[in-house]
Amino acid sequence: MENSDTPPTFLEFLSGLIDPAVLMCWSLKSDFIPVTYTHTLLTIFIRGQILAPILQSRQVRDEAFSRFWINFSAPRVTVDEHGVPDTSNLSGSGALIPPLLQKIRGVVLDVGPGTGTQMPYFIQPAKENVSAIYGAEPCVGLHAELRERAALCGLEAKYHILSCSADKKELIDALRRDGVQVNNAATNANKEKEKGIFDTMICIRVLCSVPNPAETISDLYSLLRPGGQMIIVEHVVNPFTLFGSKKGGSLMARCLQTVYSLLGWSFLIGDCCLDRDTETYLRNAAERDGGWESFDLEHRFAWTTLPYISGVLVKRQ
Ligand SMILES: C[S@@+](CC[C@H](N)C(=O)[O-])C[C@H]1O[C@@H](n2cnc3c(N)ncnc32)[C@H](O)[C@@H]1O
Incomplete structure (x- = not known):
């Protein structure tokens, strides 16, 4: 787009x-x-x-x-007595998130939820359309805050914190420890079109931090059920190209991404990568099935060092 x-x-x-x-x-x-x-x-x-x-x-x-x-990520959002968050002060990339999170349904994987900053934006759909949410958060130091946020949002019964990364083996072991019956068909690459585990995956500012993006995104795709959706809000490489691009882009911002990376961005900000082409990894993950059923990503803030892609990808039935 x-x-x-x-x-x-x-x-x-x-x-x-x-x-x-x-x-x-x-x-x-x-x-x-x-x-x-x-x-x-x-x-x-x-x-x-x-x-x-x-x-x-x-x-x-x-x-x-x-x-x-x-x-x-200290709480900045207030939620009224009906569980409706106040989104009026949101701007920039933060404003992209609440409307997308209204779409969650079924069994949900919240990839790298951190302290659960985004949780207030899915209280209502979680109560109505979701059977369970699994938050795969490898940084154990964040679990107490995450647990507290789930309780404040009234989601403690549905929100299960998994102490693992998005790596497929770690994730499946953690699900089994949590009592989830994961049958082999769900995890078998040849049979994944028949099964999968999750109906929704939430990937918000996390695919920039996973150490092996091609492998992890491909693994996540394989755990998505046919017809399942991936909700994406990720900062990415600046889309500048010498020949111009429909996605916009800025030479200065692209160069600054390299400068900040050399100055230690990744080291200081939890292994985050400023110049990752996450869109290509996402496209490639579904190639084995002939692509996604729908790949609806918006490109935003192309003049900046933190440009975003956001939207919903749906796996073929
Ligand atoms: C920038 S924070 C974003 C947190 C949250 N998604 C949000 O929007 O507030 C990135 C999170 O990804 C987690 N993370 C890093 N590597 C990961 C991996 N391989 N699998 C799952 N989560 C990971 C970090 O621990 C951190 O909580």
């Missing part, structure tokens, strides 16, 4: 270029440096583990990321 942006104001243009720098400074100042120092000093001097900063670097980064994300 073509780009559907209206021209930005000067302030929007400027913030579209510097947003990643602001986030990196925030992560460095408020979370990354304090958590890393505290952890290093504690493990060396109190626990006597001299090699801990090297051997436990993954754990330290997870801890720093969970601190950063808990602060960054």
Whole structure:
């Protein structure tokens, strides 16, 4: 689909270029440096583990990321007594999310839900049209907030937190531990058109962070039931090309994506990748079935370093 942006104001243009720098400074100042120092000093001097900063670097980064994300995603949305969230203050990419989440149905996989920031936007459809929601969140430091958000939204009975990534084997093991009967046909690549597990998958700002996007997106596709839908709101590589593109794009924003990546964006922001071509991975995942039944993605904010794709993809019946 073509780009559907209206021209930005000067302030929007400027913030579209510097947003990643602001986030990196925030992560460095408020979370990354304090958590890393505290952890290093504690493990060396109190626990006597001299090699801990090297051997436990993954754990330290997870801890720093969970601190950063808990602060960054602190509740900003209010929900009335009928479970209807106030969306009037949403702008930018945040405004793309609530209408798409109204479409969730059946058995839902919430991929990398973080602290559950998006949960208030699907309270109503979750109560009416959903049998169970599985939140696959590998960062255990976020689980307490996620659990609390599910309770506040009145979804504690339906929302199951899985301590796993979107990797297929991890996900299926975690589902089985949670008591879900996953039969082999559902996970067998040859029979997946007959089965699958999920009717809806929610992918919001998460496919930028998975370590093996081609494999993970292909695996997620295989776990989607025929006729099932993937709800996508993801920031992606800037669509600039030398020959011009219907999706728009900006040379300056594309170059800045590379600069921010070199300055440590991924290291500071939970392994997030600024210049990922997620749309191509999504298209490729369905190639074995002759493509998606519908592939309805909108391109937004093409002048920025955080341009988005958003929409719904439906798997063939
Ligand atoms: C930028 S946060 C977005 C959280 C949430 N989707 C939101 O919109 O508020 C990215 C989330 O993806 C999770 N994540 C990272 N790698 C993942 C993986 N391989 N599988 C599932 N989730 C992952 C992170 O732990 C983090 O919670």
